[in-house]
Amino acid sequence: MQKPVRIAPSILSADFATLGAEVEAIATSGADWIHIDVMDGHFVPNITIGPAVVKAIRKVTEKPFDVHLMISPVDPYIEDFAESGADIITVHREAGPHIHRTLQFIKSLGKKAGVSLNPSTPASSISHILDIVDLVLVMTVNPGFGGQSFIEGQISKIAEIRQMIDETGRDIDLEVDGGINSETAKQVILAGADALVAGTAVFGGGPEKSGGYAGRIQQLRGE
Numbered sequence: 001m002q003k004p005v006r007i008a009p010s011i012l013s014a015d016f017a018t019l020g021a022e023v024e025a026i027a028t029s030g031a032d033w034i035h036i037d038v039m040d041g042h043f044v045p046n047i048t049i050g051p052a053v054v055k056a057i058r059k060v061t062e063k064p065f066d067v068h069l070m071i072s073p074v075d076p077y078i079e080d081f082a083e084s085g086a087d088i089i090t091v092h093r094e095a096g097p098h099i100h101r102t103l104q105f106i107k108s109l110g111k112k113a114g115v116s117l118n119p120s121t122p123a124s125s126i127s128h129i130l131d132i133v134d135l136v137l138v139m140t141v142n143p144g145f146g147g148q149s150f151i152e153g154q155i156s157k158i159a160e161i162r163q164m165i166d167e168t169g170r171d172i173d174l175e176v177d178g179g180i181n182s183e184t185a186k187q188v189i190l191a192g193a194d195a196l197v198a199g200t201a202v203f204g205g206g207p208e209k210s211g212g213y214a215g216r217i218q219q220l221r222g223e
């Protein structure tokens, strides 16, 4: 069942020079989750942050850390991210051949297990793992960078996965990541998404511009 929308600002678009203050600012401005994009320069063409940074910002808020691992191989690093303070650990369907084992491992560490799909990966590729996942993350850009344009063709995939989730009767979050702004937010919520990642739309321009972080987070919720 589609739940009330949760907003997960992506700290990829934050000012890294004051990262702790940025995380605190979104946490006190209505963010539901803190989305942390981990990239390895191999699975995706960019390198971002590792477990040490996650551990450091864990001190500033108790909001759930939604850790999006865009790395391959991923298994050797899961324990480190779990220990650094991740609450949700999401791995890519495309990151390796043994995704079921990876998801089981995440759950064995007491964390929520998410699976993410690149734009070219079909909904059907996760039909046999929905019995163990806690979250599905549909990429609406090719992963690697913030500030890219929303890929419209992914909307039908969101709707398809909404239906698949509802058929299981399980409590699975349906999150969307990439190019989310107040317009595309409406489209993906209509298609069945109930958690939205937003980097540029929340952090773009810094905390002072156009209503600040609280105003922009509220706008994405569509209320």
Ligand code: DX5
Pocket: 010, 012, 013, 035, 037, 068, 141, 142, 143, 144, 145, 146, 147, 148, 177, 178, 179, 180, 197, 198, 199, 200, 201
């Ligand atoms: C892309 C990342 C996203 C990104 C979203 O690879 O997974 O989380 O930060 O940024 P925007 O909202 O700017 O598209």
Ligand code: ZN
Pocket: 010, 035, 036, 037, 068, 177, 197
């Ligand atoms: Zn992400």
